[in-house]
Amino acid sequence: MNPRDLLQAMFLSAIGRAHPREVIATYLPAPPKGRTVVVGAGKAAAAMALAVEEHWQPGYAISGAVVTRYGHVPPRPHGLSHRIEVLEAAHPVPDQASVDAAERMLSEVAGLTENDLVLCLMSGGASSLLTLPVEGLSLEQKQDINRQLLACGANIKDMNVIRRHLSRIKGGQLAKACAPAKVVTLAISDVPGDDPSVIGSGPTIPCTSSPGEALELLKRHGIRVPGSVLEHLECEARAHAADASPSTWNHNVSLIATPWKSLQAAAETARQAGFNAHVLSDSIEGESREVAKVHAEIARAVAHGKSSLQRPCVILSGGETTVTVNPLVPNRGRGGRAGEFCLGLALTLKGEPNIWALAADTDGIDGVEINAGALVTPDTVARSELAGLSLQHHLDRHDSYGFFKTLNDLVITGPTHTNVNDFRAILVL
Numbered sequence: 001m002n003p004r005d006l007l008q009a010m011f012l013s014a015i016g017r018a019h020p021r022e023v024i025a026t027y028l029p030a031p032p033k034g035r036t037v038v039v040g041a042g043k044a045a046a047a048m049a050l051a052v053e054e055h056w057q058p059g060y061a062i063s064g065a066v067v068t069r070y071g072h073v074p075p076r077p078h079g080l081s082h083r084i085e086v087l088e089a090a091h092p093v094p095d096q097a098s099v100d101a102a103e104r105m106l107s108e109v110a111g112l113t114e115n116d117l118v119l120c121l122m123s124g125g126a127s128s129l130l131t132l133p134v135e136g137l138s139l140e141q142k143q144d145i146n147r148q149l150l151a152c153g154a155n156i157k158d159m160n161v162i163r164r165h166l167s168r169i170k171g172g173q174l175a176k177a178c179a180p181a182k183v184v185t186l187a188i189s190d191v192p193g194d195d196p197s198v199i200g201s202g203p204t205i206p207c208t209s210s211p212g213e214a215l216e217l218l219k220r221h222g223i224r225v226p227g228s229v230l231e232h233l234e235c236e237a238r239a240h241a242a243d244a245s246p247s248t249w250n251h252n253v254s255l256i257a258t259p260w261k262s263l264q265a266a267a268e269t270a271r272q273a274g275f276n277a278h279v280l281s282d283s284i285e286g287e288s289r290e291v292a293k294v295h296a297e298i299a300r301a302v303a304h305g306k307s308s309l310q311r312p313c314v315i316l317s318g319g320e321t322t323v324t325v326n327p328l329v330p331n332r333g334r335g336g337r338a339g340e341f342c343l344g345l346a347l348t349l350k351g352e353p354n355i356w357a358l359a360a361d362t363d364g365i366d367g368v369e370i371n372a373g374a375l376v377t378p379d380t381v382a383r384s385e386l387a388g389l390s391l392q393h394h395l396d397r398h399d400s401y402g403f404f405k406t407l408n409d410l411v412i413t414g415p416t417h418t419n420v421n422d423f424r425a426i427l428v429l
Contacts, residue, residue, distance in 0.1 A: 003427050004375060006273055007358035008411065010266035010314065010425050011372075015362055017265035018188060018257035018418040020044055020051040027254045028052065029184045031060035034115030037181075038064035038084045039105045039174070041130040042123030042200055043091070043363045044188050046073045047417035049084040049121060064108050066121055067101035067129045072363075072415040092368070093146045094131035099139055102132035102169045105203075109174070112181035118204075120174070120183060124190025124363065124419035126200025127160055132168040136228040142166065145225060152221045153324030155285050156191050160201040162223070165214035165233060171197075171207035175251055178204075185253040190363075190421040192283030192319045194260075196253045204251060211236035259283070259318035259420045262362065266316055266425060275427070276313035284319035284422075288337040289395060291321050292344030295426060299355050302428045311354075315426040325398060333399020336367025338422065342374040343395045343403060345426075351381040354429040360411050363419040366401075373411045373423075374404040383407055 001009065016022060038052060045066040054077070056062055067087040076082075087104065089097035109118055133142045145166070149159045164171035175183050183204050191198040197205040211233045218225055218233075259282040267277035280298075284291060299315060301307040309315070321337045338359040345357055360366065360373025377383075384391060387406050394403040404410050 001273055003356040003429070006270070007356060007375065007425050007427060010269045011358055011360055011411070011423055013269040014262035014266040014420070014423050015416045015418060017262045018362065018420045020048040020188070020256070020418065021054070023256045024048060024051040024186065025055040027186050027256050028055060029117065029119070031057055032115055032117035032182065034113055034117070036060065036062045036117045036119060037108055037112065038062055038066065038119045038121065039108050040066035040121030041101065041126035042188070043069050043072050043125040043419045044123035044417055045121050045126070046086045048123065048186065048188070049086060050074060050076065052119065052121070053080060053083055065104050069125055069129060072417060074417045089129045091125045091128040092150055093143050094128045094139070096139060098129055098131035102130045105130065105174060106169065106177050109178045109181070112178060114180040116181040118178045118181050118183045120185040120204045122185055122200045122203070123188040124199065124421065126203070127163050127170070130169060130200065130203060134166055134168055134232055136232060137166060137226070141226055141229070145223060148223045149221070151325040151327070152223065153287065153322045154221045155322060156320050157198055158217050158221065160198050161209045162214050162217055163201045164207055164209060165211050165236065166229065167201065170201035170203050172202060172205055174203035175205070183251040185251070186256050187253060188257040188418060188420065189255050189259065190320070190419045192285055194255055194258050196255070205253065210240050212240070257418065257420055262420045262423070263316050263318050266423070267314070270314040276310055278309055278313060278315050280315060280317040282318040284317050284321065286321055288321040288323050288340040289344035292341045293348050295424065296345050296348035299426045299428050300349065300352055303352060303354055311428045313428055315428065317424045318420070318422050320421045323398060329397055331397065333394065333397040333402050334367070334369055335398055335400030336361065336369065338366045338373035339371070339400025339404060340395070340398060341424065342376050343391060343400050346376045346380045347391045347395060349376070351378060353378045356427040357425065358411060359422070359424045362416060362421060362423050364413045364416040369401045370412060371401065371410040372413045374400060375409040375411060377409070380407065380409070
């Protein structure tokens, strides 16, 4: 197996380990005495709903609706009935369909009894796909806040604290609407640390943050918000400080797929091919280009025999890096954090022989482009120079898509119907 094929095989192994069809059956609860209502949101929500329909116990009815990103609905097997409706909305910036989906979820769980069950299917992307702004905040204003969050370099935890406190469905509010029915959440983690309250901003998970934290984060990241929003959060912060009453929850949550499990699947693929495999971490955060520098130096140390890691080997990592967009850069390009990592890696390695790499997003979409990520090879720098490309120029313009498209080194899978976030593999021969 050549290096390109091995890297892509590891990526596909990671995706396969996180696909709902492969893992959901183990986690399905027993049917209730009453109704079973399925709701959910995320890039994997449609695939999760389809897997539930395939595996749900015969003789017990289910109904409901989930929402996924446009174009992320998997094909339905012939003859499988449509018991769970699949809606589509926008990501990463919400649209009116995101608001309609949130209202639909609340209507699905209205009027339930203690004999009923709500099965909530959550995965990455739900924060955008399930949007219901607080009173006084318009969709247009919420969209502007989302764009600012995406550009400022805030990590996913900070972003979702803000989102929870600007929403009428996130931060456990969907679960409250389900009462007195039991709620079971099955989640695919796309967040460092696998905190269920961060996945999709936790619509069915008790909120662990405060309105005061959201106010502080808005200030720290320089997010411009309407005065009415600040007044709302200040009012909520005062109420939160005065309310010491405990919350009661008839709820449990299971993580059916995580970044760690997917990285372990990739490592096993590498070992079967005869390589040592090492997982650095499943929860690396930071600027993509800076994370790339550290990975490059680790790989270089291995290549030169200055590491406890023995070549030939594969170095794996996951998590969620960020890209802080410089608003002063003219003619910004296209790309996402995986591609930016690859640009930074190639720039640091400077054509180091015997080092190959792949970085991609496990949902199949790097940013908003058609590629999942990109490949770096020992001759990336040489081929780019022959093509008249400047690595530094493309990195400064955040134009990883244009750079790797010219070199024919984009990784394109299409929507994978799952999402355990960043995947990075470096092969040292």
